[in-house]
Amino acid sequence: MDILEDILQKEAKKSEKYKTTDVEKNVELELDLGNLLALDTNDLNLQELKSHKEKYLLNLARDNTQLLLNKLWDLPSERREDIVVAKLPAGTLRLPREKPCPKPKPLTKWQEYALEKGIKKKKKTNAVWDDIVQKWIPRFGYKKAELERQKDWVLEVPGNADPMEDQFAKKAEKKKEKVSKNEFQRLRNIAKAKKIKVPKEGLPSVANPSSDLLNTAAKVARVSTASLGKFQPKLPKEKTLKENVIAPKRVKRDHSKISSIDEKSSHLKIIDSILGKKPKLDIEKAVNRQVFQEQHERSEEKKTQKSKGGKKRRKTSIPSKARKGGKISKPRVGKVNTKKGKGGVGGGRKRR
């Protein structure tokens, strides 16, 4: 009996140490065995949670893990090399993807244009009926090229063409041009998609260049000196460039770095250069000045004569009204005004 009790006690101790595998829940857990996932929708015991948070959460996690493992043991299992192995079913929960969604491919220039214009691609048949050879021939590919070679054994010389010109060479050249153009556009599309800046390499040589092209050519030529065109003299009607063609590095000036004293001194320097400009000889101005001076002298003379002559001269020369102001330019303005009426007199008088 002693032994039996001993054993029972030991067992009881053991069971105290290990918790039961049976866990009861009000609402059953949502289990996703494929992902080894358990979702507990039961309410939390708020009191417990507040009083001893860590312990409560730890217990809750253990219970839920126990439930998950219980379900795992229910799965059909087998023994492989002393290890019990169970095969998990497929997961039911849809996990979000690991990587971000791929971005849509950037459109090529033609695709953009087609989209804008609403042009849709039409499905074409692979083969086309050829009347000459009475056969179905592929639109492109080796069979087509071979046949083309057979068909074009002779080429017509157009009426206005140079008879000595090699029409075959011309055709081959045309084809080559087309292929290289296509290749160029393909590369351009790739560069555009990857946002690579393609350096400008000169300008295309065109038979009749447009004014735009000539302008850019002039601009390029202008900045193509060692000093990037800094010391290049300007043409009289040359348009000022807003930005350089070769686009030298733009220096952003920082407000905090430029002191107000520096700014002021640089401004004063600019002002001095503007004000210190030697005036050009303006013939019109010079003539005007001369005319003015002469008038001035003449009127001065008249004035002095008037004061010398006294009352006698007054009658004959100047109407009394105009004399009142006694300013230099009076007599002339007075004359004009007598023609046009009284209104102008006031203006003439006040003029300096």
Next chain:
Amino acid sequence: MKILSDERTKSVFEKLAKFIGGNIKLLIDRPDGKYCFREHKDRVYYMSQAILDLALSCNKEQLICAGTCFGKFTKTNKFRLHITALNYLAPYAQYKIWLKPSAEQQFLYGHHVLKSGMGRITENTPKNQGVVIFSMNDMPLGFGTSAKATADCKHADPIAIVCFNQGDIGEYIRNEDTLI
């Protein structure tokens, strides 16, 4: 708020020099504090350092204007004065034209100044010179370019244009929306 490039500063000062000549120095070298020119959306503003500091704390896109707008750069990179600059042009103006009271309204509607409307003109005004236009009681009304020199004015007939209108205070009403 950008600092004007040297080229642009030059064109601004050249324009201002047409009206106020050497007095530009007084705009920059002021005894009452530091003042400066700044560019914002192709418009040139004149402001004190204190206002500049406030404006710099503002987002560039949301800033409408700061200080006094002096004018703007056209698409062809030429500087054009706005009527808002009149406050600074008038006191320093070198050449002036005074209008008769009867001609004031015509001028404020954006018309050029005819000889019949001119009351007085500064002596020795050359042709194509920037002039500030005043009413007879010395109130600044606008600015323009002289179409005739003073000496020529005397011989001109009354309907001849004496001064081309470049800006008048009527613009505050006419161009209210574009004037900043």
